[in-house]
Amino acid sequence: MTIPETALTAGTQPGHVPARRLSAAPVMHRRGALAPLRERRVSGWLFLLPLIVFNLFVVLIPSAFAVWYSFTDWTGISNKATFIGLDNYTNLFRDPEFVQGLWHNILWTLFFLIVPMSMGLFGAYALSRITRFRLLFRTLYFIPYIVASVVNASIWRSILDPQNGLGNLLNINPLGDPQLALWSVAFVNNWAWWGFLVVVFLAAMQGVDPSLYEAATVDGAGVARQFFSVTLPAIRPTFAFLGLMTIIWSFLAFDYVYILTQGGPAGSTDLLSTMAYRNAFSNLQGGYASATGIVMALISGVVVTVYLVIRKTRKWET
DSSP: OOOOHHHHSTTOOTTOOOHHHHHHHHHHHHHHHHHHHHHHHHHHHHHHHHHHHHHIIIIIHHHHHHHHHTTBOOOSSSSOOOBOTTHHHHHHHHOHHHHHHHHHHHHHHHHHHHHHHHHHHHHHHHHHTOOSSHHHHHHHHHHHHHSOHHHHHHHHHHHTOTTTSHHHHHTOOTTTOTTTHHHHHHHHHHHHHHHHHHHHHHHHHTTSOHHHHHHHHHTTOOHHHHIIIIIHHHTHHHHHHHHHHHHHHHHTOOHHHHHHTTTOSTTTTOOHHHHHHHHHHTSOOHHHHHHHHHHHHHHHHHHHHHHHHHHHHHTOOO
């Protein structure tokens, strides 16, 4: 007895695949695609593991100890640390030295947001308009930044010396006059800092589409108008990021102030960082210094949060 051909082909049409075969193929395909994806994720975490462990021991654990010590009377040299609650923070905001240091940090930040940022912008724009010796100028501008701050500060301390340097010629004491000391230190730091901004801004400007300048030239825009209407909008993400980092670095400034004046004369150049250093290592007030550091970290955190909100709102791309 033979099975009719119609029975073999019943319920099937040319090109028809049984339901079981249709459902099994995509499942196998998905399983095959997920396996390499899972392996890539695992391998990615394995590559990140050394960095995570390093940050755990170098950043997270010390930060946790700093937060704990900020609520104690720790001296910084003994293992004894008694919990005193918010006393360090309460005393901090009542301390005239802290208020003065915070005010100096604000002035320092405003100076570096205005002077070196402007110098860096216009210096980079001037270099972007020339073709000859551009690499030479970039190197010359960048050299002070890569020289150790100790060397830079020592050189400028000799240059500004009130007996044998410019101070004698101008009949002033730039680092010894309370009215001039903070701005003199800021000038020295700016001399080493603004070349870095030039190089970064120039790299961003070289990525601007040349056709934008051509269109602006056709429309009759001059050099100044092209800078404000084409260059600045095109490098806005870089400008905003460097502004953010300038604020953060300004609140962390320490080396030039400490080397040149150590916060003097009469506290006229004291910043939060020099105040925390003095309290930790000279006054043996480790818990109080830790509270100062936590406040500095909170200020930086607020600045970063504001930047991220603005970046998300304005849809800036970096």
